[in-house]
Amino acid sequence: MLEIKNLHVKLEEEDKDILKGVDLTVEAGKVHAIMGPNGSGKSTLSYVLSGRDGYEVTEGSATLEGADVLEMEPEERAAAGLFLAFQYPVEIPGVGNMTFLRTALNAQRKARGEEEVSAADFLKLVREKAKALKIDADMLKRPVNVGFSGGEKKRNEILQMAMLEPKMCILDETDSGLDVDAMKLVAEGVNALRAEGRAFLVITHYQRLLDHIAPDVVHIMADGRIVKTGGPDLALEVENNGYGDILAEVV
């Protein structure tokens, strides 16, 4: 699904690499987790993959089902099936959540040469998906993320994911700022989307999210590289011993 090879990335304004040769392959139907200490480059990886400005790829490649995503505009990446659940979802005053969802869904469908979803079908779909995430009608009507609590914002991200049905979902610290109940709700939303043709890359500091979203593969990232890859046990090891031991081991 997603194949990253020797990816080097620096900030446009600084001459310092943040990613220093990331190699990572995520297979369809699998959930991969990336864990790592602060400043290891986890969030940068998610931004670069989704096409945010300000980063420069100096070496390496990233492909989604064989297509070079780094060459695509952010909206083309979305239409190709890439989705980033933001660590800090953006508030957009004046744009209604429903309008946003429908415009996004239809823009992607249009880009893929599919028919637009009718207003009635959309409404039915969004109500059903919102209900599962305990997002009420009021939240759907309000401007995107404006006045939402931290938990509501993250649930809104998952709602967008559920509506857009991407192939490759990247969750950037979706657990940050969530209490246990909210985290369960978000995890259930993600688990409901797990499917044969869909892959997940879950970026997190802590193991606790992985109690709810069970990963197939766990990677440890440090200093701009994947330094260790293992099974779900690796996350537990981090939880029990911190990053220190693992990092000492690989250096």
Added chain:
Amino acid sequence: MALPEARIDATEARLAGVSLPKGAAWAAKAREAALARVRAMGLPTRRDEYWKFTRPDDLLLPEAPAAALFDPNEKPVFSEIDRVKLVFRDGVFDPAASDDPVEAGLEIARLAEVTEMDVHWASGLYGVLEAEGHDPVPRPFAALNTATATDGVAIRATAKARRPVSLVYLHENETSDVAMHFLVKVEAGAEVTVLENGPAAARFNKVMEVDVADGGTFHHIRTQGRDHERRAVTHIFARLGEGSIFKSFTMTANGILTRNEAVVTFTGDNAVAHIAGAALGDGDFHHDDTVFVTHDAVACESRQVFKKVLRNGAVGTFQGKILVRQGAQKTDGYQISQALLLDEDAQFLAKPELEIYADDVACSHGSTSGAIDETALFYLRSRGLPRAEAQDLLVLAFLAEAIEEIDDEAIAADILSRLEGWLSRHRKG
């Protein structure tokens, strides 16, 4: 105080070809008095503080600069609204193209008819609010209008009118120089909506005097045509009685010179006035909103909401004042003027002012200019919206607060579709 000679010369040059229309004695007197006001004030020059942001030069030329005719090639705004349509071709009423001006609760008459008769409500209004509107700032183009306007309509609402009165201005002569004057008298408890659209003329001077009696309601929604080369100076003067409501919204897209002045005075307690505008400009667009709200009564609410979207050298200006006179306690005054600059060539000039002589009031004003929020733009694009669509969505979101000032949903939807149309035509390509 004697005027400087240069100003007298400039004023006389503009007045050289001017003749006053004929009419009943009261009308002739009102016009002569207005002309005397023009001479006493003098027409503005570039040096005037009140014209610092907007050059009056094109308005001072003896003849109107030519403005190319423009076929928007689309159904005009308000076409789908059930209305009493009154059509003016280069400032001349066209009865054949207009609806029969008969509507329950309304009296509608041509200005030419009204000024030839002794209609006391009209004679008590014509040029009266205009004349009161020069203190403390002179508005000589409005006085010039009162002196020279040849056509327009007088509307009197005696009850709640079901349909809006829709003034449709057509521009058919490339050098037409037009002054039109409108009177709107809303009697106690009555209600009327006035719609305006179209470019009117190569050069257009319009005055609307609106007198809203106690408990009356006046709604005004205006779009200024897409003819780009027109020059327009418009004034709306309003006097608001107790518990009355006045709401005026203007959408402007295109236009190399547009100055819209609104002069609103609360004379009765507990009244409401909302004045809003959404302007979209590209290239050599110059749009000026000048607003003066005077609170001279207790517990009145005024809102000024002006939003401008500017690109490619377009200039937007805003001069807005809230004057709270002594004794106008419990005043609630709000003013916001904002510009969204789509590139670095666009310019927004703003002068928000508060002047308050009462001690128990809540007044606020704010003015900002900024660019598209890149973080929001990326967020929308990451969900699949192409850049242009995402940007349009953010522009409309920026304008939302102004558009929300339109109460009628069908009209608001119509205006919104015009804004969307303009944006899609003016995408950076």
